[in-house]
Amino acid sequence: MKRRIILWSGRTAAVLGIALLSGCDYAAPDPSLATGGSVRPGYIPSSPRSSAPASAADKYAAGPRAQEERTAILESSITLIQRAALQPGGDNFRLAVQKLNHYFEGTKPTEYQLGSVAREYLQTQLPPPELKELENRTWSLRDARHLEDCMMYYGIATRVAGTGEELAQVRRVFDWAMRQVQLVPAGSLRAERLGQAYARPYDVLLRGMATEAEGFWAERTWLFMALCRQLGIDTGLITYTKSNSLELVVPKYGTNIEIEATLLGAKKPPKPPIIWICAALIDNKAYLFDARLGLEIPGPYGDGVATLEQALTDPAILDRMNLLGQSPYGTSRASLLASPSKIGILIDSSPGYFSPKMKLLQGELAGKNRTILYRDATEQRDHFTHVLGERNGGVGFWTLPYQVLDRLFKDPRFVESIQASLFLFNREFPLVYARVKQLRGEIDEATQEYVTLRLKPNATWVTDKKKLIPKEVQDALDIYATYYLGLAHLDRNYHDEAEHEENLNNAALMFQRTLELLPEPSPNQPYYNMFRWGANANLGRIYEAKKDYRHAIAHYSQRDPTSQYVGNQLRARELAWRDPMAAPPDPLPAAPAPKPFVPRPEPLKTATAKSRMENLKPPVPGPVRSNP
Numbered sequence: 001m002k003r004r005i006i007l008w009s010g011r012t013a014a015v016l017g018i019a020l021l022s023g024c025d026y027a028a029p030d031p032s033l034a035t036g037g038s039v040r041p042g043y044i045p046s047s048p049r050s051s052a053p054a055s056a057a058d059k060y061a062a063g064p065r066a067q068e069e070r071t072a073i074l075e076s077s078i079t080l081i082q083r084a085a086l087q088p089g090g091d092n093f094r095l096a097v098q099k100l101n102h103y104f105e106g107t108k109p110t111e112y113q114l115g116s117v118a119r120e121y122l123q124t125q126l127p128p129p130e131l132k133e134l135e136n137r138t139w140s141l142r143d144a145r146h147l148e149d150c151m152m153y154y155g156i157a158t159r160v161a162g163t164g165e166e167l168a169q170v171r172r173v174f175d176w177a178m179r180q181v182q183l184v185p186a187g188s189l190r191a192e193r194l195g196q197a198y199a200r201p202y203d204v205l206l207r208g209m210a211t212e213a214e215g216f217w218a219e220r221t222w223l224f225m226a227l228c229r230q231l232g233i234d235t236g237l238i239t240y241t242k243s244n245s246l247e248l249v250v251p252k253y254g255t256n257i258e259i260e261a262t263l264l265g266a267k268k269p270p271k272p273p274i275i276w277i278c279a280a281l282i283d284n285k286a287y288l289f290d291a292r293l294g295l296e297i298p299g300p301y302g303d304g305v306a307t308l309e310q311a312l313t314d315p316a317i318l319d320r321m322n323l324l325g326q327s328p329y330g331t332s333r334a335s336l337l338a339s340p341s342k343i344g345i346l347i348d349s350s351p352g353y354f355s356p357k358m359k360l361l362q363g364e365l366a367g368k369n370r371t372i373l374y375r376d377a378t379e380q381r382d383h384f385t386h387v388l389g390e391r392n393g394g395v396g397f398w399t400l401p402y403q404v405l406d407r408l409f410k411d412p413r414f415v416e417s418i419q420a421s422l423f424l425f426n427r428e429f430p431l432v433y434a435r436v437k438q439l440r441g442e443i444d445e446a447t448q449e450y451v452t453l454r455l456k457p458n459a460t461w462v463t464d465k466k467k468l469i470p471k472e473v474q475d476a477l478d479i480y481a482t483y484y485l486g487l488a489h490l491d492r493n494y495h496d497e498a499e500h501e502e503n504l505n506n507a508a509l510m511f512q513r514t515l516e517l518l519p520e521p522s523p524n525q526p527y528y529n530m531f532r533w534g535a536n537a538n539l540g541r542i543y544e545a546k547k548d549y550r551h552a553i554a555h556y557s558q559r560d561p562t563s564q565y566v567g568n569q570l571r572a573r574e575l576a577w578r579d580p581m582a583a584p585p586d587p588l589p590a591a592p593a594p595k596p597f598v599p600r601p602e603p604l605k606t607a608t609a610k611s612r613m614e615n616l617k618p619p620v621p622g623p624v625r626s627n628p
Contacts, residue, residue, distance in 0.1 A: 073103045078369050081148050085436045088427040088463050093144045100139040104360065112137045112356050121378045122354060125397040130406070134355045142409055146352030147361070147373065149202045150230070152439060154371045156205075157230035159441045166233065166282045170289075171296065171305065173227045178294040179541065180487055181205065181220055182534030183562035186213045189527060191420035194413060198404050201226045203418060205439055206425050206432065208487070209530065212292040212563055215275030216400055221291040224278060225348050230372045234281045234383050237346040237398055238288075238308070239273040240331075240339035273344055275398075276331050279308055284387050293567030294537070297321065302574075308343070312336055312391070323569055342393030345384045347377070349402035424476055428461040429469060431477055431484075438488050447488050454481040476528055479517060483531045486510030486538065501546075508542045511535040519594035520559075532591065533560040537568055549575040554585035 077099035084092035112135050114122065123131055160176045161169035181204055189209065190196040196211070201223040204210045210219035218237070225235040277297070279286035286308040288297035297306040300314055311317045312333060321329035336343065352358055358373040365371055381395040407414040425432040430453045438446035453459065459474055461467040469477070489507035494500040514535040521529040536558040543552035556572035559565070576582075 070103060073099050074364060075369075077103065078147075078151075078365075081144055082151060084148065086433055093141055096144050097139050097141060100143070100361075104137075104139070104357075107137070107360065109137065111360060114354075114356060117378050118354070118376060121381060125349065125377070126351070126402065130351055130402070134351060137357075139357065142405075143352065143355075143357060145408075146350075146358065147371070149200070149226075150352075150371045150373050152202060152205070153226045154230040155440055157227040160227075161231055166231070167287065167305065169231060170228060170233055170280050170282065170287070173231070174224055174289050174291075174296065176491075177220065177224050177227060178291065179490055179538055181208055181210045181223060182531070182537065183212055183220065183292075183294075183560075183564045184209045184527075184530050184533075185561055186211050186217060188530065189421040191417060194417040194420060196421070197407075197414050197417035198400060199418060199421070200401070200404050200408070203422060206435055207422055208484070208534070209421075216398075218275070218291065218400070220294075221278050222348070222401060224289060224291050226350075228280055229348070229353070229375060232372065234375075234380050235278055235348070236380075236384055236395070238276040238279050238286075239341075239344035239346060239393075240276065240336050241273050241341040242271045242335065243338040243340060273341060274331075275346065279345070281383055281387055285309065286384075286387055290567075292563040293321075293570065294564050295567045295570060308388075321570065323566060323573070326566070326569070339393070343388055343391045344393040345388070345395045346398035347380050347384075347395060349397035349399055350405055351402055352405070353377075424473070424480060428463060429473065429477060430459075430462060431480055433462075434481070435484060438484065438491060441491075443488055443492050447485065450481040450485045450488060454478050454485075476526060479514070479526075479528050479531065482510055482517065483514045483535065486514065486535070490538070490542075504542050504545060508539060511539050511542070515539075515589075516592070518591065520591045522594065525594055533558075533562065533564065536560070537564060540568060540571065544571065544575065549578065550582065550585040554588050557585070558588065 077096045080092040080096040080099070084090070084096075114131075114135060119131070122134070126134075156176075157173055161173050163169075187196050189207075189211070198217060199207075199210070199219055201219075204219050204223050210223065212218050212220055215237070221237065228235045277288060277290040277292065279288060281287075287305045288308060288311060289305070290297060297311065297317065298304065298320060299306045300310060300317065302320065306317045315333045318329060318332050352373065353375045354377050355374070362371070362373040365373075384395045385392050408418070425435065430449065434446045434449035434453065437443075437449065455478055456474070459469045459477075461469065486507045486509075489503050489510065492503045494503055512535075514531055518529045518532050518535075519525060521527075521532065536555045537560070540552045540555035543549070543555065553572045553575050556568040556575075558568075560568065
C-alpha cells in the first residue's frame with residue numbers, strides 16, 4: 001500500500017505555525033535519498049566505494065584540582081546531551097560540543113589518526129571526504145548526535161538483554177525490537193511532495209514504525225544491529241548471488257536468447273548480490289535473525305535459533321520457513337550453496353563507529369555513562385572472515401547507514417521528509433517526552449504521561465499554555481498514547497508470574513482499545529491507522545504467551561500487507577500444529593467504519609486562512625514520487 005501521510009506534512013506544520021521537530025536540528029543543503037518505495041527488491045544499489053583507547057588525562061601534567069575540573073566538563077557535556085530530548089528549546093547540543101572540544105584540548109594529533117590497517121580497509125569502503133572527516137579533530141553536532149544515539153541504544157540493550165548467556169540476551173533484544181517497532185509498507189510514510197526517507201534507528205524507535213523492503217532498505221534490521229553493538233555483539237547482513245546456470249525460459253517473441261547467447265560463446269553478466277537477513281556472531285557461530293518476518297530462524301528441531309552453518313547443512317531449516325500455498329521463503333540451502341560469490345557480509349557503515357575521536361571518548365566513559373561509541377572495522381571484518389571460513393565471500397559496508405547519516409546533515413528535503421514522519425513527536429506536543437522516558441526504561445513515569453495526554457480536553461502546547469493543540473493533532477496523540485501504553489506494559493519488568501500476567505493483561509487491553517478506535521488503513525486515512533497491524537501482531541504474541549492459541553491464531557491471521565504477515569502466519573501454523581483437531585478461531589470484530597476527514601472549523605477571514613484550510617484536507621492519492 002502506498003499512501004500519503006495525512007494531516008501532518010511539512011505544509012500542515014506551517015499552517016500550525018510550528019517548526020517541525022525542533023529537536024532534530026540537523027543542518028541542511030542538496031539532493032535527497034528519500035524514496036517512494038522503488039528500491040529494487042533484495043539488490044544492493046550501486047554506491048561509491050568507499051588498540052586500547054588512550055586516556056585524555058595523558059594530555060595534561062596537571063594536579064588533582066585540574067583533573068576534577070576536566071571530569072566535571074565531561075560530565076556536564078554528557079548530561080547536556082542526555083537531557084536534550086526532554087528539554088524543549090535550549091541549546092544543549094551546541095554547549096555539549098563546546099565542552100567536548102574544551103575537554104580534548106591538547107590531545108596529540110596522532111591520536112586522531114586512523115591506523116594503517118584500518119585506513120587501508122576503510123578507503124575501499126568509504127568515499128575519500130568521509131575518510132578525511134573521520135580524522136577531524138574538531139567535535140561537531142554530528143559527533144554529539146552519535147553520542148546521543150549510542151546512549152539511547154546502550155540503555156535499551158543493557159536493560160532489555162538482562163543477564164545470562166549472550167545468545168539469550170540477543171534473543172531478548174530481538175524480541176523487544178520486533179514488538180516495539182512494527183513494519184509499514186515502503187512509501188506509506190511519505191509526505192505530500194516528498195518520498196519516504198530511510199530512517200535511522202533513533203527515529204524508528206520514536207515513531208514505532210519501520211520499513212523492510214527486502215535487503216537494502218532494512219530499518220528494523222538496522223535497529224537490531226545497533227542494539228547488538230551495545231552488547232558487544234558483531235552483526236552483519238548476509239548476501240549471496242544467484243547461480244548463472246541456464247534458465248530454459250521461452251521469451252515472449254519466440255527465440256530463447258539465453259540459449260543462443262550461450263551457443264555463441266557469450267558469457268552472462270554476474271548477477272548482483274541479494275541481501276538476505278542478519279547474522280549475529282556469538283561464540284564463533286553466526287546466528288540467524290529475520291527482522292523482515294519478526295522471527296528468529298528456528299533451529300534443527302523447530303526451537304532455539306539456527307546458525308548459518310546449520311542452515312547450510314540441513315535443508316529442513318529453511319524449508320520450514322515456506323508457507324504452503326503462498327510464495328516460498330525465497331532463500332534456500334541450495335541457493336546459498338550455489339552462490340558464485342559464496343557468502344558475503346555487509347556491516348553497519350555508520351561512520352561515527354570508526355572515528356578515532358569516538359575511541360578516545362569511549363575510553364573516558366565509565367559507570368552510568370558507559371556507552372559503546374567505537375568498533376574497529378577491520379576487527380569486525382576479521383571476525384566474520386574467521387567464522388565463515390572457506391565460505392567467506394568478502395566483508396564490506398552496508399551503505400545505507402552511511403548515506404542516511406550523511407544526508408541528515410546535508411540534504412534539506414531528506415530532513416523534511418524525516419521530520420514529516422515524526423510530526424507528532426514535535427517538542428510542542430507531550431508525546432515525545434513520554435516515549436523517550438519509556439525507551440529509557442522510566443516506565444512508571446512514561447505510563448503516567450501517556451494516561452495524562454490521552455483524551456485530554458483543551459490540551460495546550462508544552463511551551464505556550466495559551467495555544468491549544470488542534471483537535472486533529474490531539475486525536476492522533478490519543479491513538480499513539482493508547483498504542484504506546486500497550487507497548488509500555490510489555491516493557492515492564494516483572495518478578496513473578498502473577499505480575500507478568502498482569503502486564504500482559506494491561507497490554508492486551510490497550511491493544512484491543514487500539515483496534516476498537518482504528519478503521520482499516522486505506523488511502524485518505526491517517527497513517528496511524530497502520531497501528532492496527534502492530535496491535536494484532538502484539539495481541540497474537542500475548543495470547544500465545546497465555547496459551548490461548550485460538551485467540552492468538554485469530555490475531556496472527558489478520559490482514560497485514562508487510563512481510564510481518566508471513567511471520568505471523570508461520571507463528572499461527574506452529575500453534576495450529578500443536579492441536580490440529582482444535583476448532584477454528586472465532587472471527588474477530590470488524591474494524592470501525594472510516595470517518596470522513598473534516599477540517600477543524602476556523603474563521604476564513606483572509607485568503608491566507610482559506611488556503612490554510614485547504615492544506616488541512618487529505619491530499620488526492622497519486623503516484624509516489626521517488627525523489628522529492
